[in-house]
Amino acid sequence: MGSFGYRAWLQPAKTQLGFLPKLTGHRCFAFEEFAYGLESLFGKKPGDDGDYAISLEIDKGLPWEAYTLRGDLAGLRIAGGSEKGLLYGAYGLLARLCLGEPVETLNILEKPTVAHRVLNHWDNADGTIERGYAGKSIFFQGGRIGYDLPRLKDYARLLASIGINEISVNNVNVYPDSAKLITEEGLPDLAKVAEVFRPFGIRLIISVHFDSPVILGGLPTADPADPAVAKYWADAAKRVYQYIPDLAGFLMKADSEFRSGPAALGRTQDEGANIIARALAPFGGRIYWRCFIYNCKQDWRDTTTDRPKAAYNEFFPLDGKFDDNVILQVKHGPSDFQVREPNSPLLGAMTQTHQGLEFQITQEYTGQQKDLYATAVQWEEIFDTPVTDACMTRDLAGREVTAIVAVANTGTDANWTGHLLAQANLYAFGRMAWNPAQTAEQLTRDWVALTFGTDPAVKEPISAMLLESRWVYEKYNAPLGLGWMVNINHHYGPSPEGYEYMKWGTYHRATHTAIGVDRTTHGTEFTAQYHQYVRDLYESKKTCPEKLLLFFHRLPYTYKLKNGQTLLQYIYDTHFEGVEDVQRFITIWDSLQDKIPPEAHTSVQERLQLQLANAQEWRDVINNYFYRLTGIPDEKGRKVYG
Ligand code: GCV
Numbered sequence: 001m002g003s004f005g006y007r008a009w010l011q012p013a014k015t016q017l018g019f020l021p022k023l024t025g026h027r028c029f030a031f032e033e034f035a036y037g038l039e040s041l042f043g044k045k046p047g048d049d050g051d052y053a054i055s056l057e058i059d060k061g062l063p064w065e066a067y068t069l070r071g072d073l074a075g076l077r078i079a080g081g082s083e084k085g086l087l088y089g090a091y092g093l094l095a096r097l098c099l100g101e102p103v104e105t106l107n108i109l110e111k112p113t114v115a116h117r118v119l120n121h122w123d124n125a126d127g128t129i130e131r132g133y134a135g136k137s138i139f140f141q142g143g144r145i146g147y148d149l150p151r152l153k154d155y156a157r158l159l160a161s162i163g164i165n166e167i168s169v170n171n172v173n174v175y176p177d178s179a180k181l182i183t184e185e186g187l188p189d190l191a192k193v194a195e196v197f198r199p200f201g202i203r204l205i206i207s208v209h210f211d212s213p214v215i216l217g218g219l220p221t222a223d224p225a226d227p228a229v230a231k232y233w234a235d236a237a238k239r240v241y242q243y244i245p246d247l248a249g250f251l252m253k254a255d256s257e258f259r260s261g262p263a264a265l266g267r268t269q270d271e272g273a274n275i276i277a278r279a280l281a282p283f284g285g286r287i288y289w290r291c292f293i294y295n296c297k298q299d300w301r302d303t304t305t306d307r308p309k310a311a312y313n314e315f316f317p318l319d320g321k322f323d324d325n326v327i328l329q330v331k332h333g334p335s336d337f338q339v340r341e342p343n344s345p346l347l348g349a350m351t352q353t354h355q356g357l358e359f360q361i362t363q364e365y366t367g368q369q370k371d372l373y374a375t376a377v378q379w380e381e382i383f384d385t386p387v388t389d390a391c392m393t394r395d396l397a398g399r400e401v402t403a404i405v406a407v408a409n410t411g412t413d414a415n416w417t418g419h420l421l422a423q424a425n426l427y428a429f430g431r432m433a434w435n436p437a438q439t440a441e442q443l444t445r446d447w448v449a450l451t452f453g454t455d456p457a458v459k460e461p462i463s464a465m466l467l468e469s470r471w472v473y474e475k476y477n478a479p480l481g482l483g484w485m486v487n488i489n490h491h492y493g494p495s496p497e498g499y500e501y502m503k504w505g506t507y508h509r510a511t512h513t514a515i516g517v518d519r520t521t522h523g524t525e526f527t528a529q530y531h532q533y534v535r536d537l538y539e540s541k542k543t544c545p546e547k548l549l550l551f552f553h554r555l556p557y558t559y560k561l562k563n564g565q566t567l568l569q570y571i572y573d574t575h576f577e578g579v580e581d582v583q584r585f586i587t588i589w590d591s592l593q594d595k596i597p598p599e600a601h602t603s604v605q606e607r608l609q610l611q612l613a614n615a616q617e618w619r620d621v622i623n624n625y626f627y628r629l630t631g632i633p634d635e636k637g638r639k640v641y642g
Contacts, residue, residue, distance in 0.1 A: 003414040003415060003599065004415075004597045004599055004600045005414055005415020005416065005417075005420050005423070005599075005600060005603070006154075006414055006415060006416070008158055008415075008416060008423050008426075008427070008451065009095075009158075009161070009162075009423065009427050009447055009450040009451055010037075010040070010041065010157070010158065010161060010450075011041075011098075011450065011451055011452075012040070012041055012042075012043070013041045013042050013097065013098040014453035014454065014455070015097075015098065015099075015100040015453075015454065016042075017038075017042045017044055017097060019050070019051055019052035019103075020044065020046075020047075020049065020050040020051045020052065021038055021044060021046040021050045021052055021054050022046060022047065022048065022049075022050025022051070022052065022053045022054070023035055023046040023050075023053075023054055023055075023056070024053055024054070024055045024056075025055035025056035025057045025077075025078075026056050026057055026058055026083075026086065028056075028083045028086065029083065029087065029199045029200075030056060030080065030083055030086035030087040030089070030090045031056050031086075031090075033087060033090050033091070033157070034054075034056065034078075034090035034093070034094070037090065037091070037094040038094070041094060041097070041098060042097070052075060052076070052103075053074070053075035053076070054075060054076045054077075054078065054093075055075065055076075055077050055078070056078045056079075056080070056086055056089070056090070057077060057078070057079050057080075057086075058079070058080055058081075058082065058083070058085075058086065059079035059080065059081060060081070061081075062079065062080065062081030062085060062109075062111070063081045063085070063111050064081040064082040064084060064085055065081060065082070065084050065085050065088060065111065065112050065165075065201075066080070066081045066085050066088075066109065066110060066111035066112075067079060067080045067081070067085045067086060067088050067089030067092060067109075067110055067111075068089070068108065068109045068110075069089060069092065069093055069096070069106045069107070069108050069110075070106065070107050070108075071103040071104050071105065071106040071107070072104055072105075073104050076093070076103050076104075076106065078090060078093055081111075084201045087160065087200070087201055088110065088160075088163060088201075089110075091160065091161040091162075092110055093106075094161075095161070095446070095450060098449075098450055099446065099449055099450065099454065100454055110434075112163060112433075112434045112435065113434070113435050113436060113437070114401070114402065114403065114404050114433055114434070114435075114436070115402050115403070116165065116166055116248070116286075116327070116356065116402060116403035116404070116405075117163055117164050117165050117166065117403075117404055117430065117433035117434060118164070118165075118166040118167065118168070118205070118248075118288075118356065118403055118404065118405040118406070118433075119159065119164055119166075119167045119168070119361075119405075119406060119407075119408045119429075120167075120168045120172065120205075120207075120251065120358075120405055120406065120407050120408065121137070121138075121139065121167065121168060121169050121170070121171070121407075121408045121410075122171040122172065122173070122362070122407055122408075123137035123138075123139050123140050123169060123170055123171055124137070124140065124170070124171050124175060124177075124178065125140045125143050125144060125170070125175065125177035125178045126140070126142065126143055126177070127140050127141045127142065127146070129171075129411055130171050130173060131360075131362050131364040131407070131491075132362060132409075132411050133362060133363060133368045133369035133370075133409070133411075133418050133419075134369060134409060134410055134411035134412070134413040134415075134416060134417045134418035134422075135411035135412035135413035135418070136411055136412045137411065137412070138151065138152060138155055138410065138411065138412060139152075139169040139170075139193060140169075140170070140178075143177045144177070144186070144189060145186070145189035145190055145192070145193060147193070149196070151412075152193070152196050153196055155410070155416075156196055156197045156199075156200040156202055157200060158416075158426075159200070159202060159430065160200035160201055160202060161430075162426075162427055162429075162430025162431055162434070163430045163431065163433065163434035164202060164429075164430045164433070165201055165202055165203065166202065166203050166204070166205055166248040167197065167202055167203075167204060167205065167408075168204070168205035168206065168207050168251045168288075169190075169193060169204065169206075170206065170207045171207060172207050172251060172252075172253040172290065173253065173257075173259065174207050174208060174209040174253075176215065178207070179208070179209040179212060179215060179216060180216065181206050182206060182208060182212065182216070182236050182239070182240050183216055183239075184239070187239065187240065187243040187244070188243065190204070190206070190243070190244065191243040191244050194243075194244045194246070194247070198246065203246050203247060203248040204244060204247055204248065205247070205248045205249055205250065205251050205288065206240065206247065206249075206250055206251070207250070207251045207252070207253070208250045208251070208252055208276075209260075210222055210252060210254045210259065210260045210261050210262075210272070211260050212232070212233075212236065213228070213229045213232040213233070216236075217232040217236075219232060221265070222260065222265070223265045223267065224262055224265075224267055224271045224272050224274075224275035225267060225271065229275065230275050230278070230279070233275060233276050233278075233279035234278075234279040236279065237279040237280050237282070237283060237285065238283075241283040241285070245283075247283070247285055248285065248286060249280050249285040249286035249287055249288065249325070250276060250280065250285070250286075250287050250288070251287075251288040251290070251329070252272075252273070252276070252287060252288065252289050252290060253290045253292065254269070254272055254289070254290070254293075255269070255272075255293050256290065256292050256293050256294070256296075257292075257296050258296065261293075263293075263314075268318060268321075269289065269293075269314060269315060269318060270318045270321040270322050270326075272289075273287055273289040273322055273323070273326045273328075274321075274322065274323045274326065277322070277323040277325045277326045278323065280325060281323070281325050285325065286325045286326070286327055287325065287326050287327070288327050288329045288356060288403070288405070289322075289326055289327070289328055289329065290328075290329045290358070291311045291314070291315050291328050291329060291330045291331070291344075291346060292311065292331055292336070292358075293310055293311055293314050293315075294307045294310035294311070294505055295307070295310065295505060296503060296504055296505070297503050298503055298504070298505040299503070300500065300501050300502065300503075300507055303509075303524075304524075305505065306505075306517065306519060306524035306526055307334075307335065307504075307505030307506065308333075308334035308335055308519070308526050309334070309524065309525075309526050309529060310334075310505075311330065311331075311334060311344065311346055312334070312344070312345050312346050312349065312529045315328060315346060315350070315353075316346060316349050316350065316529075318353075319349070319350045319351065319352050319353050320352035320353065321353075322353050322354070324354070326353070326354065327354045327355065327356045327402060327403050328346075328350065328353055328354065328355050328356065329355075329356040329358050329403070329405055330344050330346050330347055330355055330356065330357060330358060331344060331358045331360075332344060332347075332357055332358060332359055332379075332382050333382075334346075334526070335483055335484075335506070336365075337360040337364055337365050337366075338365055338478075338481075338483035338484065339365060339366055339378075339470075339473065339474050339477050339478070339483065340474060340480070340481040340483070340547055340548065340551070341481065341483065341548075341551060342385070342481075342538065342548055342551060342552075343382055343385050343387045344387075345387065345526075345529035345530045345531075345534075347387045347401070348386075348387030348388040348530070348531050348534070349387075349529070349531070354402045354403075355401050355402070355403070356401070356402070356403030356404065356405045357401055357403070357404050357405065358405045358406065358407075359375065359379055359382075359404070359405070359406040359407070359429065360375075360406065360407045361375055361406045361407060361408055361409040361425045361426055361429050362407050362408060362409040363375075363409065363422065363425075364491050365483075365486060365491055366378075366470075366473060367473055367492075367611065367614070368491070368492045369409065369417060369418040369419040369422045369607075370418075370419065370492070370607055370610040370611055370614065371469075371473055371607075371610075371611040371614055371615075372419070372421055372465065372466070372469040372472075372473070372585065372607070372608070372611060373422075373425075373469050373470055373473045374424060374425065374428070374440065374444060374466040374467060374469045374470050375425040375428065375429070375470070376424070376425065376428035376429075376432060376440035376443055376444060377440045377467060377469075377470040377471075378470050379428070379429075379432055379440070380432075380439060380440040383432075383436050383437075386531075386533065386534055386537075387530070387531065387534060388531040388533065388534070404432070404433035404436070406429045406433075408426070409422055409425060409426055410426065415600075415603070419603075419604070419607050420600055420603055420604050420607075421462075421466060421604060421607075423447070423451065424443075424444060424447040424448070424451075424466055427443065427446075427447045427450075428440065428443040428444065428447065431443050431446075440467065441463075441467060444463050444466045444467055445459065445463045448462045448463045448466070452595075452596060455595070457595065458592060458595045458596065461588050461591075461592065462592070464588075465585050465588055465589070468581070469585075472578055472581040472582065472585070473578070474547075475574040475575065475577050475578035475581065476574070476575050476578030476579065476582075476614075476615045476618040476619055476622070477578075477618060478508075478622075479550060479570070479571045479574065479622070480546065480547060480548070480549045480550040480551070480567075480570075481547060481548040481549065481550050481551030481552070482508050482515070482516065482550040482551065483506070483551070484498075484499045484506040484507075484508065485498065485499075485508070485622065486498060486499075488502065492614070493614060493617055493618070494617060494618045494621040494622055495621075496510075496621065496622060496625040497510075497625075508550070509554070510629060511629070512629045512630055512631070513556055513557065513630075514554055514555060514556045514557070515550060515554065515555065515557070515567075516549075516550040516551075516552075516553055516554040516555055517554060518552075518553060518554040519538075519551065519552045519553075520538070520539045520552060520553065521535075521539060523554070526552075527539050527552065538552045539552075541553050541555070541559075546561055546562060549561075549567075555567055557626070557630050557632065568626060568630060568632055569634070569635055571622065571623070571626055572623055572626075572634045572635075572636075572638070572640065573636075575618065575619040575622050575623050576619060576623075576638060578615050578618070578619060579612070579615045579616055579619050582608065582611050582612045582615045583612065585608055585611075586605075586608045586609070586612065589601075589604060589605060589608055590605070620640075620641055623640040623641070624640055624641045624642045627640045627641075627642045628642050
């Protein structure tokens, strides 16, 4: 795999090592990886004739995944709390060397804030990927596990280098072929995948089917209250751990989007989760239980049901009832990975239940890896947004959020992510999951420098484009937190009423005078699910952040924003600006032509052209839609068609 994008952020360094390394210390996988890294990144094989000693040592006084880097003129010491910590230390040092940081003055301690840093792949056994925009599955081919071994190993290295320590390989929508992963038929092959990831400190998770006791075990029911069902799961866990002794656990999507689950059998979510948790507990396994539950058969005429309320209603009353090895996996917003949503009220509310915060790296609603979209900027906003009276998520220590999970954006495309710049999103995810206090700006700049080099003439414009990209995409998308104005099913491009009369519970209810759903205590009462401090913030139009105005409030198009602009004019303006911004991105990118490898330059250039077409389509469809509804022209007299 010789392509530039294939090496991702592990590109050969553009900076020189100022010394000849000599390696000493604890011989282990981390030692080998460090030596391999020095050679592949700097072309320097560490040897006895080296003039600068780097030692790798275990320091039992450190937390097991933590490491320190301490350098001086005589040499540098990487110390890890365990061999795992040492591995992270090795990658950490290599990255700093690539960024040109002087080793003699290094003095740092790194330890992860979040224990479980998880990627979920939505890969199907036939090799397709649900919401995948970068080719086929890295893990499956033709109905079973199938992979290119060197590529799989390179993938494991990429993920480990950013601190990811657990991955699920199969889709949460489990179909019959991948359901079999927990049987004698599927386990031998899956165990080989686990072997590839194990040295890199990455444990596998298996997405399981709630009906496994029926479809695999031949039982008449999957009812968690049935002792035969408990026995089925206990036997399944025993079998799975014989093949993969370090499996992190199972992942379950139940009672969601036509999938079976405990509610369908008259049981509660804790009953469903705990029966599996108890099967996994003897082996140290966990069950990740997703909270993405809502009525996906709603009648659009029904204004009493409000989809964003569903997860809280289902799970909050159960706080404290889940076993200790259950992690409730909560999407960051109450809707579904839209460009702009508030944080899920569940995140602040459950104080006695372990939770995993779920992000989506794959750009389902955010441009499908054709449009540029730096997800880190959105995550940073999420981390900075309060869900209680304190700003919860920047500092997760001591809270119940013990996992940060994201849906992967990778596939068999030569550069892993389709859009080369979408690699930044995977990179930033790993590092933000390790420490959510890191800023999008720092992570973006690091990624750009590791990928394209530290030359400011390259680093500055690309970083700036990425950091602006989320806002640019938002400008030409559904306005002010409204969401869902996308083409149905595939979710790319505009369709203002695409979901308006569907069963999915995603309505904006636009008329010729007003738009949006009143989710305050005068409306659907969604705001009541939040902590008082947050509720008050969203409840009033005056204090509600303007970018979320149409998520919480129903407003006339003539409503005046803080800057005096009407809502409608804001929509017109942002949609025009979004297109202009993409044109500006194209100009910036074109100007970098002789500074970026040609193949990489061309591939991004092509994507930017696709983005431009998409932005123009969004601008014209959305502006035209509102013009037709209101009959109010653009104040600036620009063409809105119609
Ligand atoms: C895996 C959204 C997506 C689905 C996805 C679902 C989920 O609805 O469109 O493709 O299914 O979320 O997160 O389970």
